Amino acid sequence: MKRLILLLVGFGAVMAVVGSLTSALAGTGVGSLVVGVGGAIGALWLYRRVIGRLEQRPVTEVAWTGRGLLTGSLLGLGLFTVTFALIAMFGGVESLGWGSFVAFLAAVGINVGAAVTEEIVFRAVLFRIVQERWGTRVALAVSAVLFGLLHLVNKGATVWGAIAIAIEAGLMLGAAYALTRNLWFPIGLHFGWNMAEGGLFGTTVSGSTNHGGLLHSVLDGPAALTGGSFGPEASVFAILACGIPAVLFLRIARRRALAPA
Template sequence: MKLVWQILAVVAVGAVGGQSVTAVQGNPWLSLLLAALTVVLSVLVYRWVVGRTERRPVTELAREGARGALLRGLAIGVAMFGCVIANIYLLGDYKVHGFGSLTGAVALFGFMAGAAVTEELMFRGLLFRLVERGLGTYIALALSGAVFGAVHLLNQDATLVGGVAIAIEAGGMLAAAYAATRSLWLPIGLHFGWNFAESGIFGTEVSGNGDTHGLLDASTSGTKLITGGEFGPEASVYSVLFGALLTVAFLWLAHRRGHIVPRQRAERVNALATLAR
């Protein structure tokens, strides 16, 4: 029941907030305001329900060091997508036609911030963290990544290749970032930086959600292996490559810091918890 309450509370806030922001996308400033409210409310609800049901300090959302972790994640996310789009551009498959829309970028800023926070709370804060307790870090990373990729198959122009790419480059990378830091702030910043760079800056499709109107009016053309096709650059081989490299780097850091939970250790922890009850 503790797990059920956590999922219901976090998912409910994320769903209502996401629908509200989507409903007013034609008004960028209202969209930004509702997204900010969704972010704040989601964090508060997560802290409250997890702290109350698990009876512990919610260290994964500690205020100390939050700003620095967010900014580091933001920088990594923007730089990573910048490398992806640079490679596509050098092959002649990404073209900039001029400036896009500042108000469109503002609306996307809010939408992507809300999506980054709510998705990280659900998929890394709840799914990955709770599965890791029983099955260890590596199995939790694979399972949560697969679920994360599968959810994106519901998008408008979703493709199977895109879903698999998301599972590897985002599901794995973001879970590994959480494992390395044991904080949700870095993956939140990374998630937001990646998505906003993709849509709000470079004006490309995001996860099969159709056209976006960011700061640049741009388009991609060419082989789907390079551009990702209708799904967007997240289905590009370059995104998978850079995401996989960052996943390995974060896992190496997690191992160095002693943050990897082996399956055997997780089973012992569960057995001790059962005996204690």
Template sequence: MRFVWQFLAVTAVYALGGGTVSAVEENDWLTLVLGVTVAALAVLVYGWVVRRTEHRPALDVAREGAAARTGRGVLIGGGMFAAVVVTLFLAGYYEVDGLGSVTGALGLFGFMAAVAVTEEVVYRGVLFRFTEERVGTYTAMALTGIVFGLSHLFNEHATLWGGLAIAVEAGFMLAAAYAATRSLWLTIGVHFGWNFAAAGVFSTEVSGSGVSQGLLDASTSGPQLLTGGGFGPEASVYSVGFGALLTLVFLWLARRRGNIVPFGSRRAAGVDSVATLPR
């Protein structure tokens, strides 16, 4: 029942908040305000439902150190996507034609904030954490990562390869980041940094959902395997490679900190003896 109530609470915010923000997408300022509001509401609801159902504070969204952890995550996610774009640019597959839209970037800031927070509380805060209790860190990472990737197949220009790429570079990587730090702030930052860099800065497609006009007026062309085609650079082998590498780094850190939950232990990491506070 802990899982049921938490899942229902966060998916309600996910669905209602996402629908509301999408409905005002044409208005950049309203998207900014509503997006940030939905993001804040998702964190508050998650913290509240964890306290009510588990009778403990939600340490993975603790206020102490939240800004620093989120900031580090944004740098990691944004830096990772920037590395992909630089690689494409040097290969001649990404071209900048000038400046784009500042107000468009602001609207995308709000939109991506809502996406990052709601998806992280659903997939890492609830699905990964509860699955990990039952089957251990590695199996939970694989299962929830695949579910996360396949959920992107509902996007307009989605492909099976794109969904699998998302599973590896985002689903696996973000689960590993949560295992290493036991902090949703870090995974929210990584998720937001990646998405906002993709749409709000470099103006590329995000998960096949359409070309976004961010700070740069730019275009991508070239072999689909390298550029990601209509799905965007997230389906590029470069993104998969960088994401897989970062996954290994986070798993190494999780093991070093003793945060790996063995299969069959039925133990909640980050709640009891593994880590009392997110790091």
């Protein structure tokens, strides 16, 4: 337990620093991109060194797999696009126009940094260690709840938004890690979803400050439809879009675990 707490505090600090710097530099675009990518690389290097030394083993959970990253990114992009389309179909999109390429670059930096550092904290550290000691169900519940609580500190946070993101992203990303035992698939999912949400469609991501994106969207309607101040992640459609793959991931992971070697 002491090891878990120390790792959470240490990598949580890295996550906070990278997130603060990329957001502060969002107006420059390139600055945010450089810090986000650099912070992500540094966090991965640090994780490999620290875990390798503490646990005396090959750190296979961060072993590079481009296929996992690409598949996750495309799936995350697709899931949010479906969510946005459903919100639009039910009248929740008031307007949609062009945004800014600078904002798009900033979004890449912000979301690369967030996807990598948050997945290290919540999946590679928290989920993995809790799962080793108490099993997958407890690991899913604990990591999802804490992931939801993290987002209560954001500017437009709501209690419902935190609950929604715990259900959709917390469970889906935990299930993605349980399925692959590798961080790159959930990193891709996390990045693809957030990039589509903020960097492409220009909507609010998890109640944080909206820096805009390639497009600019204005959502209007009941919070259950649009997500309100928290953004589309608090929409019922986001919960459905992420809940279905989460269940599928867990079923496949369970089937693999039960299959004879």
